[in-house]
């Protein structure tokens with residue numbers, strides 16, 4: 001193979017127009033992390049690449065290194081995740097997964113565990129009855145694998161034991177606080193013992209125990225609120241992204257429509 005060429009699996013996180021008939025793609029890969037890459041001519045009907053570089057699908061690509069951006073020369077769909085991309089109840093969650101991964105990662109930082117999480121999450125959103133479960137598990141694991149593991153076993157500030165009837169969550173420190181320590185943390189808010197239990201399950205690398213819990217609407221809303229606050233706090237600080245919060249705020253409206 002030509003030295004300038006390399007091959008990799010890739011999930012297209014998002015894409016936008018590039019030049020007259022091309023697209024710039026932001027993809028996530030197992031060995032190269034997140035990459036921006038050009039696909040020339042994909043908007044033409046004759047393009048061999050078109051149809052193999054759809055957002056949220058897993059493709060096998062060959063790319064040529066460029067001075068600035070690399071260019072896709074071949075693409076083949078490996079898994080299309082058709083339900084996740086077309087079912088209105090699922091596509092919101094699949095897009096949320098792609099956008100959060102994009103916001104919390106830097107270019108060209110390999111994270112094989114994050115790659116595995118991305119692909120297994122898209123597969124679960126595509127096939128499982130309830131896409132909420134894999135989508136929320138993804139968000140907790142994304143925090144863990146990005147170095148922001150939620151601390152839920154004691155008070156993060158004083159190390160004190162938690163009384164399940166009076167637990168608070170602080171997005172600032174990314175974990176639980178006791179009633180005494182929460183006084184100094186204006187962002188913190190009260191959380192139920194069940195929400196803390198559910199998040200503890202999602203922190204673990206095994207999906208099974210988390211996925212088997214039946215979660216009712218009030219607890220769903222509470223867990224979503226905790227995740228939104230945590231992820232929003234990180235992206236505000238690290239990336240300054242107001243767009244992310246907008247995406248996450250759309251969640252409840254989307255759910256009530258479906």
Ligand SMILES: [Zn+2]
Nearest residue numbers: 155158178181
């Ligand atoms: Zn404390």
